[in-house]
Amino acid sequence: MTVLSIQNVSCVYPAAGKAESVHALKNITLDIDSGEFVVALGASGCGKSTLLNMIAGFIAPTEGEITLKGQAVTGPGADRSVVFQKHALLPWLNVLDNVAFGLKIQKKGRAERERIARQFIQLLGLEKFEKSAVYMLSGGMQQRVGIARALTCDPEILLMDEPLGALDALTRERAQELILKIWNDTRKVIFLITHSVEEALFMGTKLIVMSPRPGRVSHVFDLPFSKRYLETGDARAVKASADFIALRERVLELILVDDEGTGHE
Ligand SMILES: Nc1ncnc2c1ncn2[C@@H]1O[C@H](COP(=O)(O)OP(=O)(O)O)[C@@H](O)[C@H]1O
Ligand SMILES: [Mg+2]
Numbered sequence: 450m451t452v453l454s455i456q457n458v459s460c461v462y463p464a465a466g467k468a469e470s471v472h473a474l475k476n477i478t479l480d481i482d483s484g485e486f487v488v489a490l491g492a493s494g495c496g497k498s499t500l501l502n503m504i505a506g507f508i509a510p511t512e513g514e515i516t517l518k519g520q521a522v523t524g525p526g527a528d529r530s531v532v533f534q535k536h537a538l539l540p541w542l543n544v545l546d547n548v549a550f551g552l553k554i555q556k557k558g559r560a561e562r563e564r565i566a567r568q569f570i571q572l573l574g575l576e577k578f579e580k581s582a583v584y585m586l587s588g589g590m591q592q593r594v595g596i597a598r599a600l601t602c603d604p605e606i607l608l609m610d611e612p613l614g615a616l617d618a619l620t621r622e623r624a625q626e627l628i629l630k631i632w633n634d635t636r637k638v639i640f641l642i643t644h645s646v647e648e649a650l651f652m653g654t655k656l657i658v659m660s661p662r663p664g665r666v667s668h669v670f671d672l673p674f675s676k677r678y679l680e681t682g683d684a685r686a687v688k689a690s691a692d693f694i695a696l697r698e699r700v701l702e703l704i705l706v707d708d709e710g711t712g713h714e
Contacts, residue, residue, distance in 0.1 A: 454480050457512065500659075545567070612641065677690075
């Protein structure tokens with residue numbers, strides 16, 4: 450079943466001051482089915498965040514339409530949760546209250562808030578830190594708190610914009626595995642943006658490779674690797690397998706072509 454449908458979506462940021470208008474996305478069409486894990490990969494500036502922000506309802510398409518379960522997306526909603534690279538936790542609250550915060554906004558009572566929050570605290574392996582102040586936690590643990598919070602409102606789709614970009618290599622690998630287990634347990638649709646080809650191939654069931662100026666989807670690949678990891682539990686073996694390496698090199702070539710000569714933002 451199609452959960453999210455992106456139909457011929459374009460985005461032009463209008464000219465402002467001395468800056469010219471930017472054609473950030475052109476004719477994006479993509480259907481995302483229930484249970485899918487879609488990963489968007491591409492050079493800096495190819496419109497990945499713009500696309501995610503449109504799905505989230507933070508910005509409206511200039512042309513085209515996005516529908517969630519048949520309903521047009523016209524603004525943010527509890528059916529879509531966003532996890533950013535830099536967590537947006539409330540430093541004066543402990544882990545439990547941070548995870549429960551969205552439920553408080555939804556005006557749920559304390560007992561129910563804490564019951565739901567504890568389910569996700571457990572899912573993310575944070576039980577021992579329930580009462581800890583979030584600023585005391587490592588970056589990887591803070592990101593886990595952010596993911597737990599995003600899940601509490603039971604969204605149809607979890608949107609993640611480079612959620613692991615700030616983590617060191619080892620923590621990042623553990624976090625990839627944890628997110629895959631959560632995806633497998635909750636069967637949520639996930640849309641994740643990353644700069645890392647290896648991360649994209651390892652995590653997604655579907656990879657969209659984007660190209661810049663104007664931002665568009667240049668290639669789509671179905672991926673077998675996350676399933677293989679969930680069956681075997683051996684992430685290194687999956688990442689070292691011949692078909693993984695072959696596809697990694699192929700996709701790297703695709704995005705390196707786009708990255709030539711473009712500065713970083
Ligand atoms: N608010 C904005 N106003 C004007 N241009 C923007 C704005 N946000 C992004 N852009 C431009 O749109 C293009 C796509 O940006 P973005 O979606 O952030 O790409 P990515 O996430 O792939 O790096 C870039 O050229 C960027 O400079
Ligand atoms: Mg971005």
